Amino acid sequence: MNVIDMDSVADVVFQLKWNSQHAAHSECYAARGVNLWRDWLPDTIKRSLIGKRSWEHAAVGFSPGELFGSDGGHLKIDRRQFSNNPKAGRFYPKGCLSDLPGVFPQNMQPIRCVGVNNGHMEVDVAHPLSLHPLELSMTVGQVSAKESERGGSSVDWIGLLTEGPGMQARWQGKPTDFFSDNPFVRRDERTDDRFYDSPRLVHHLDETARDMVADVYKRFVKDGAHVLDLMSSWVSHLPEGVCPDRLSGLGMNRTELEQNPHLTDIQVHDLNAAPVLPYENKSFDVAICNVSVEYLTRPLDVFAEVGRVLKPGGTFVVTFSNRWFPSKVVRIWEQIHEFERVGLVMEYFLRSNSFKNLGTYSMRGLPRPRNDKYAGELALSDPVYAVWGQASAP
Structure with missing residues (x-):
């Protein structure tokens, strides 16, 4: 049975657990072909996987902000700098912002509208999980030796795991505005x-x-x-x-x-x-x-x-x-x-x-x-x- 080392490729099921004010959350991502030498993983995760065999488990905890930074990243902008009709608590692509340095229309990073008033709006650009303690467990699947490295790309598995989780929670406990502007109409309104x-x-x-x-x-x-x-x-x-x-x-x-x-x-x-x-x-x-x-x-x-x-x-x-x-x-x-x-x-x-x-x-x-x-x-x-x-x- 193969043991994971830095020259291994392994299938790993990641499970991230965290709590918001109103719910307990569990996010799973099945990663195939994790390359310990080439792919991006925090060192604490790599160390926890080294020495593990197929079907063994590993676990790591992260304090708030450890993976993403804890800065709230709030911006107050002129409402006219935002191309959509923003709703409090909702997420929008960062590219919807205009006249800001380093922001381009193609930028799809989600940002959260957290307030709209008096012609201005406030957005939170931090990762939605950045303020939560996180528990990451990993189950190892098949383990094999990697082939010789000849090019290839690096995969950010933690980025894939955390792309989306956190967006379901209310911002600071305030209800998200999903209910304005006739949200429950449909293209076909026949019975x-x-x-x-x-x-x-x-x-x-x-x-x-x-x-x-x-x-x-x-x-x-x-x-x-x-x-x-x-x-x-x-x-x-x-x-x-x-x-x-x-x-x-x-x-x-x-x-x-x-x-x-x-x-x-x-x-x-x-x-x-x-x-x-x-x-x-x-x-x-x-x-x-x-x-x-x-x-x-x-x-x-x-x-x-x-x-x-x-x-x-x-x-x-x-x-x-x-x-x-x-x-x-x-x-x-x-x-x-x-x-x-x-x-x-x-x-x-x-x-x-x-x-x-x-x-x-x-x-x-x-x-x-x-x-x-x-x-x-x-x-x-x-x-x-x-x-x-x-x-x-x-």
């Missing part, structure tokens, strides 16, 4: 029953991503549980071997629901037309919703309803990726960064006043299955994001 009239018996995620979703649900769905599959379809994405006593499917297409062999009962119901769940109070132990939250036009009402039908302490788990039906997705979803979408769903939990003990999870970097229809176009599996919370007692 949803027309759009979903024809069954779509296809998968909306690749096989690896579906396994990751099932792995998330496995944390919360236990044998004998009563489970609500919200915005359900012909697949519920529950892990194999888990046997809930009740699995209630609520969705838009009867044929899709009837094709799902795990559902114990079904309801055809349009939540955008009537955001009221046809279930009794405290009926379920767990509610799940997969790759569908982006279509809700009245999400706060729906989340409050989920809180009503869950038993106190029951968990609502929402999973999603970066694929959707463009004509039916709400406008805000397309306007924001992938990790801001995690923050948007967190806002649904928080503003519904029905949940506590929030958590988030992300998984990126896994290879796309070779038999996937997009394998020739996309090297990586669909990313998976999850947000969950426990129902509060009334």
Whole structure:
């Protein structure tokens, strides 16, 4: 069995844990072919990996600012120097700023608008994780000796891991403005029953991503549980071997629901037309919703309803990726960064006043299955994001 040294190439799954004011967060990135000699990694991380074998673990902690610097990096600028219509708490490419030294339109580094008033705006250019203590754990996969170095590029694996995480948290505890300027309009405003009239018996995620979703649900769905599959379809994405006593499917297409062999009962119901769940109070132990939250036009009402039908302490788990039906997705979803979408769903939990003990999870970097229809176009599996919370007692 090979041991990692400076001449090794190794597969490593990085997991970064951190806490914001309202949630515990876990960010995972599967790095393939980490070159200890050539790639950029902080020395503390390299030292923790040296001597490790396949399937062994390593861990490193970082104090606030150690990886990114702790300076808040606030700038107060004239509103006219910003090309967008800024909203407090939201992120924008740094290239949207004009007449600033060293800033070019092509600069995509995210910066955060933290205030707009009297013709001025304040932006925070610091990394959104810079003020948080971080816990990094690493699981080593395959280890091999590197080939002789003949050119090649260096990969910043920590940069990839931290590109996005942190953007989901509120700035200094203040709610992010996701809700102004009609965020829940859609390109196709025809009633949803027309759009979903024809069954779509296809998968909306690749096989690896579906396994990751099932792995998330496995944390919360236990044998004998009563489970609500919200915005359900012909697949519920529950892990194999888990046997809930009740699995209630609520969705838009009867044929899709009837094709799902795990559902114990079904309801055809349009939540955008009537955001009221046809279930009794405290009926379920767990509610799940997969790759569908982006279509809700009245999400706060729906989340409050989920809180009503869950038993106190029951968990609502929402999973999603970066694929959707463009004509039916709400406008805000397309306007924001992938990790801001995690923050948007967190806002649904928080503003519904029905949940506590929030958590988030992300998984990126896994290879796309070779038999996937997009394998020739996309090297990586669909990313998976999850947000969950426990129902509060009334």
